[in-house]
Amino acid sequence: MAKASTIETERDLVRRARAGDHGAFECLYRREVGRVYAVCLRMVGDPRRAEGLTQDAFVRAWRHLDGFRGESAFSTWLHRIVVNEVLMALRAARRRRAHVTERDGFPQEGPAVRDGQGAQAPDLASAAPVAAREAALDLERAIAALPEQARTVLVLHDIEGYCHREIGEMLEIAEGTSKAHLHHARKSLRAMLT
Amino acid sequence: MNLNSHIDHLLSDYLDGSLAAEEQAVVARHLAGCPACREAYVQQQALVAALGALPRRIEPPNDLWEGIAAQLEERAAAPAYDLGPPLRGAASAVVDRPVSPRGPSRKARLLRAGWRQGAAVLAVLLIAIGWWYLAGRAPAWTVTPLAGAPAVGPHALTAPGALRVGEWLETDAASRARLAVGRIGSVELAPNTRLRFEAAGRGDHRLSLARGRIHARIDAPPRQFFVETPAGLAVDLGCEYTLAVDAGGASLLHVRAGYVGFSRATREVIVPAGWMVRARPDAFPGTPFHEAAPPALREALRRFDFEGGGAGALAVVLAEVQARDALTLWELLYRTEGPAEELVYDRLAALVEPPPGTTRAGTLARRPEMVQAWRKKLGVDVTYWLAYAKKRKQATR
Numbered sequence: 134m135a136k137a138s139t140i141e142t143e144r145d146l147v148r149r150a151r152a153g154d155h156g157a158f159e160c161l162y163r164r165e166v167g168r169v170y171a172v173c174l175r176m177v178g179d180p181r182r183a184e185g186l187t188q189d190a191f192v193r194a195w196r197h198l199d200g201f202r203g204e205s206a207f208s209t210w211l212h213r214i215v216v217n218e219v220l221m222a223l224r225a226a227r228r229r230r231a232h233v234t235e236r237d238g239f240p241q242e243g244p245a246v247r248d249g250q251g252a253q254a255p256d257l258a259s260a261a262p263v264a265a266r267e268a269a270l271d272l273e274r275a276i277a278a279l280p281e282q283a284r285t286v287l288v289l290h291d292i293e294g295y296c297h298r299e300i301g302e303m304l305e306i307a308e309g310t311s312k313a314h315l316h317h318a319r320k321s322l323r324a325m326l327t
Numbered sequence: 328m329n330l331n332s333h334i335d336h337l338l339s340d341y342l343d344g345s346l347a348a349e350e351q352a353v354v355a356r357h358l359a360g361c362p363a364c365r366e367a368y369v370q371q372q373a374l375v376a377a378l379g380a381l382p383r384r385i386e387p388p389n390d391l392w393e394g395i396a397a398q399l400e401e402r403a404a405a406p407a408y409d410l411g412p413p414l415r416g417a418a419s420a421v422v423d424r425p426v427s428p429r430g431p432s433r434k435a436r437l438l439r440a441g442w443r444q445g446a447a448v449l450a451v452l453l454i455a456i457g458w459w460y461l462a463g464r465a466p467a468w469t470v471t472p473l474a475g476a477p478a479v480g481p482h483a484l485t486a487p488g489a490l491r492v493g494e495w496l497e498t499d500a501a502s503r504a505r506l507a508v509g510r511i512g513s514v515e516l517a518p519n520t521r522l523r524f525e526a527a528g529r530g531d532h533r534l535s536l537a538r539g540r541i542h543a544r545i546d547a548p549p550r551q552f553f554v555e556t557p558a559g560l561a562v563d564l565g566c567e568y569t570l571a572v573d574a575g576g577a578s579l580l581h582v583r584a585g586y587v588g589f590s591r592a593t594r595e596v597i598v599p600a601g602w603m604v605r606a607r608p609d610a611f612p613g614t615p616f617h618e619a620a621p622p623a624l625r626e627a628l629r630r631f632d633f634e635g636g637g638a639g640a641l642a643v644v645l646a647e648v649q650a651r652d653a654l655t656l657w658e659l660l661y662r663t664e665g666p667a668e669e670l671v672y673d674r675l676a677a678l679v680e681p682p683p684g685t686t687r688a689g690t691l692a693r694r695p696e697m698v699q700a701w702r703k704k705l706g707v708d709v710t711y712w713l714a715y716a717k718k719r720k721q722a723t724r
Contacts, residue, residue, distance in 0.1 A: 155399055162392055167384030174385055188391050192398045204493070206525075272377055291378040294531040294550075297345070316339040323370050 143207050151198045162191055165208055169215050175288045176219045178277035186222055190215040216289065220303060223281060275325040283318035290315050334364045338371050342548050372548065376564050379550025380588050380595060383560075467491045468507050468524060475502025477516065490524050497521045498539065508532050508552060512545035525555065540571040549586075558606035559591035566600070576608040581618065597707050602654065607633055614658045617651050624648065628655070631662075641667060645674045653679045654705050660691075679704070 143164075149157035169190055174183035194214050201210050276284060285304065289295040290311075295303070297311040304311065334357050340346045341354045358365050467489035476483040477498045479490050490496050490506060496516065498504055504516045509532050516522065520539025526532070534541075535555035544567045545552045552563035557576030561568070566585025572578050580589050581603045589596050589604055589612050596612045598604050605613040605628075613632035616625055627643035630636030641663065648656060656675040663671050672691055681690070682700035689697045 155396060158399070159392055159396070162395065166391065167386045170387040170391075171383060171385040180388065184387050184389060184391055187387060188394050188398070191391075191395045195395075195399055209526075272381065287378075291375060291550075292381060292383075294528075296528055312340060312345070316336060319339055319371060319374055320335070322374055323367075326374075 144203060147198065147201060147203065147207055150195070151201075158191075158195060161207060161211075165211055166191075168208065169211065172212070172215050172288070172293065173219055175273070175276060175292060176216075176285055177223070178284065182222075186215075186219055189222075190218040193218055212293075216293070216303065220285070223285065227281075271326060272322070275322050278325065279318055279321055283314045283321065286311050286314035287318035287322075291319075334358070334361065335367055338364075338368055342368070342371055342375060344548065376549040376586075379562060379564070380597070382590070382595065468509065468527065470496060471505045471507075473503040473505055473515070475499065475518075477502045477504035492524050492527060495521060495523050506534075508543070508545065511547035511551055512543065514544075515542045517541070522554075536570060536572050538572050538574060540569060542569045543567065556606070557608040558610075559589055559612055562588040562590060562595075564588055564597075578606040580604050580606070596658070599654075599707055605629065605632065614655055614662065616655050620652060620655070621647060624652065624655075631659075638667065641670070645670060648674065648678065650678045654707055657701060657705050657707070 143161070146157045146160050150161060166187065170183055170187045173186040173190070174180060177183055177186065190211070194211050197214070201207065276287065279287065282304075286300055289300050289303070290297070297308045297315075300306075300311045301308040306314075334354060337346065337350065337354050341351060344351070346354065358368055469487055470477065470479060470484060470490050471487045472484050475498070476485050477496060478484065479488055479496055480494050482488075484504070496504065496506060498516045498518050498520045500518050503518060506514045506516065506522075508514055509527060511532060514522075514534065517540040520541060521537045522539070522541065523535045523537065525535050531553070532551055533553045533555065537557075541554070543552065543554070543563070545563045547563070549564040550562055554561040554570055556570065556572050556578045558572070558578040561570055561578075561580060564586040566587055567583040568587050569581045569583070570578060578589075580587060580598055582598045582600050584600050586600070587598050589598060589606060591606065591611055596604050596615055598615050601618050602615045603618055604615045607613075610633055614628050616628055624644060624647035627636065627640045627647065631640035631644060634640075641659070644655070644659070653675060656671055656678070659671045660668060660675070668691065672687060676687065681687075682697075682704045685697040685700050690701060
């Protein structure tokens with residue numbers, strides 16, 4: 134029953150936010166920001182950029198609140214907006230650096246990548262047990278060190294739970310390409326952490 | 328291309344169950360006879376489990392709300408879709424395109440407004456089409472009454488029926504039901520249970536349990552099946568378990584086989600077979616305890632985890648634990664500090680011989696290799712693939 138009341142509260146907050154109530158939208162922000170920031174951080178691998186994308190995603194969600202029909206949880210709807218926001222930003226960044234040769238391959242297993250020093254790791258909350266936190270930090274660093282496409286597919290598939298068909302549509306790539314990226318991403322992670 | 332590399336590139340798809348049945352069988356046969364590929368597969372499985380165990384939430388280092396609120400204010404001050412008077416200077420800074428000092432012509436404003444309205448309608452339409460598409464593809468899971476007449480929404484079932492995304496399945500005091508979880512397993516609902524079908528898709532089979540008790544049996548790679556409760560999220564890591572939620576939203580998880588992760592915010596407890604954990608809506612998950620733990624130990628842990636039992640409760644725990652409860656002590660190391668933490672370690676070391684290469688000071692300082700050695704010894708190294716990988720790395724130096 135508690136779950137049902139949570140859903141009611143969320144619906145109420147969305148209704149109030151759609152009517153222009155910033156306080157209600159702030160409540161939704163407080164509830165969801167951890168999830169949104171985590172997605173942004175893992176997909177771009179840069180805390181400052183992730184903060185900007187988190188802000189942009191919430192502003193976009195505010196603008197499109199009227200499009201939320203309540204047929205799913207608000208968090209599910211918001212999540213798709215966040216992923217789209219990040220993907221748009223990644224595409225824009227690719228266009229900006231179009232004159233630079235795109236790194237299509239996978240990381241060379243140099244010392245920096247092997248040790249995860251070449252990438253920034255998310256600042257996981259200190260509440261997690263130390264051993265788990267250290268292992269998770271190793272893994273987060275390794276994820277951040279993956280090439281962009283491989284990282285994107287891995288995060289969407291293995292952490293966020295999208296299937297290859299959905300990923301293919303979002304990234305505008307073939308389903309098979311998505312599978313190939315996932316295979317190489319997992320293989321690279323195993324190599325980095327060995 | 329040798330046989331190992333041939334199989335290696337199929338491991339991801341094999342693990343995800345996305346190979347054709349024939350290919351799946353070929354890979355399974357190969358794995359049965361090839362230790363190298365089996366080792367790679369175990370690493371792959373463990374990697375996917377570890378990815379699934381990463382926290383779903385990470386709080387940003389800074390509060391971002393002020394920056395967001397400023398943009399909401401700006402939008403409120405700038406009626407971007409307004410067909411009325413020309414935009415004033417103060418508002419012009421926040422519309423999509425700069426406004427000329429004299430303001431755009433009425434025709435230009437109407438055209439722009441038309442485009443904006445069109446874009447807004449299109450965005451809403453695309454979102455609606457997206458939801459329609461997703462909803463239309465949402466499969467139904469089969470509900471089989473085992474006793475009485477369980478209800479799907481307002482409809483009582485006396486024969487097998489369907490449960491669709493968004494619908495509630497409820498049993499009363501006289502009914503029980505079995506719910507097929509796609510093709511990866513099943514969930515049995517005890518009497519007086521209420522759950523909702525949240526999502527279905529390859530890689531995401533999700534229920535929320537509002538109250539009652541379920542018994543889940545899942546035969547799938549880790550992190551395919553999730554049960555939300557008011558106190559946290561149960562993440563299947565390949566297992567069988569029961570999960571109960573009482574009227575106040577408190578949960579009790581009992582793992583029968585494999586592992587289950589139970590998480591809330593950034594804290595996740597990994598619960599192996601034969602272990603249980605409590606959770607409450609207003610707190611992080613409690614300390615796991617063995618299914619054979621005596622009532623006095625369970626009660627002391629409850630007071631320690633949820634009622635600020637402190638040193639008194641801890642003293643009872645330390646007095647009651649036996650060797651089989653070592654994991655409880657290990658988890659308590661992370662919930663205590665200073666002298667209390669040292670007492671916990673000393674009790675643990677008295678019950679279980681410390682792994683070779685570990686020391687008291689090093690373990691208390693959380694030296695990674697010692698922590699991993701302990702977790703491996705205690706059988707809760709779900710990041711065992713990391714430990715395994717590091718061990719291999721050390722061995723090849």
